[in-house]
Amino acid sequence: MxxxxxxxxxxxxxxxxxxxxxxxxxxxxxxxxxxxxxxxxxxxxxxxxxxxxxxxxxxxxxxxxxxxxxxxxxxxxxxxxxxxxxxxxxxxxxxxxxxxxSKDLGLNNLKLSPESPLIVVAEAPEKPGNIGALLRTADAANVDAFIIANPRTDMNNPNIIRSSVGCLFTNNVATGTTSEIITFLKERNIRIYCAALKEDSENYTSQNYTFGTAIVVGTEATGLSDQWLNNSDKNIIIPMLGKIDSMNVSVSAGILIYEAKRQRKFI
Missing domain, CATH: 3.30.1330.30 (Ribosomal protein L30/S12)
Structure with missing residues (x-):
């Protein structure tokens, strides 16, 4: 009935x-x-x-x-x-x-490819719209995992589901603290590339992303914490050719992810 x-x-x-x-x-x-x-x-x-x-x-x-x-x-x-x-x-x-x-989004529940996984990490994104856009980008590129460090909103927020167009359900998603995620990546020999406006940052196209890779992005307002920058294998930068020095986090992530996919010859 x-x-x-x-x-x-x-x-x-x-x-x-x-x-x-x-x-x-x-x-x-x-x-x-x-x-x-x-x-x-x-x-x-x-x-x-x-x-x-x-x-x-x-x-x-x-x-x-x-x-x-x-x-x-x-x-x-x-x-x-x-x-x-x-x-x-x-x-x-x-x-x-x-x-x-709800699902348990702990790091230990992630199912990663045994060979050269490509992971996207976003530190402390607060706006559900940005999280949704990142999830859509991660789905489009078919990355191995999408991880939120120090989440400021629960992943089952209706705005995240709406703005991701359901891509919350198509991605391999986990959350954790920055410390937990760095340990998780290092234990698996996954190289950490942090997008950052730093003097030592190198052009993103000059790096090799064919190995196990984590691309880490921060918020447009504050960028990444020192904990990430101090633990990265390389800080990378997307050249800004106009008047401003940054772009939306999902756009930045998309550029970096697709460079990694291009190098892997999956597109």
Whole structure:
């Protein structure tokens, strides 16, 4: 039987609104919301565990949902338009929201290629839009792992999922402290290349990225911490030919990643 909910006062709906809006609720419950057809398609093969699917039948049919994901073990809930609008994050949406369990994003859960992995590390990015753009870039280049050092927002933030267009689910993602990540990389003989505006930084095209490589980027405002710069195998720089001395972190990361991919002859 498919459950139906039309009341905004329903306790499940109240709980889901908190899950949408409050990071501490997501962390405590180890649950989060996934909204949209494309996102549902991507999460279906990502290893995340889905518990419930709520749908607004005037926006999406149950048959369409069943074509996207196996619903046999899922709780299906039909909701009214008012209820859906209350729990939806986007103003323009596709009528389906899933409740999923969070994954453990610890470094030890990363599955790396045994030969010359290419890893992207972003230190302390705060804006979900930048994190989402980095995830899209990492997916486009099919890097081996994407790691956030000293995260300032939880990775299940709806804005990250939205801005990444579901690429949170297509990447091999982990989080950790800067110290933990540096140790993790050094233990695996992965070379560390830090993007930095430093006097000793060398042009990014002059380096060899065909070995196990971690490309590390910081925020546009503060750059990378000294801990990264002091532990890098080489600090690298993208030449700025205009009036400003930096660019958006996802753009910088994309340039560096694709140089590494070019050298590996994968593109």
């Amino acid at each position: 498919i459950k139906q909910i039309s009341s905004l006062q329903n306790q499940l709906i109240k709980d889901l609104v908190l899950l949408k809006e409050k990071s501490k609720v997501r962390k405590k419950s180890r649950r989060f919301l996934i909204e949209g057809k494309r996102e549902l398609e991507l999460v279906a093969t990502s290893g995340y565990s889905i518990e419930k699917i709520l749908f607004e039948p005037s926006l999406i049919s149950l048959e369409t949902i069943k074509q996207i994901i196996d619903t046999k073990e899922l709780e299906l809930i039909e909701v009214s338009n008012d209820v859906y609008s209350k729990i939806a994050y986007r103003s323009t949406t596709e009528g389906v929201i899933a409740v999923a369990k």
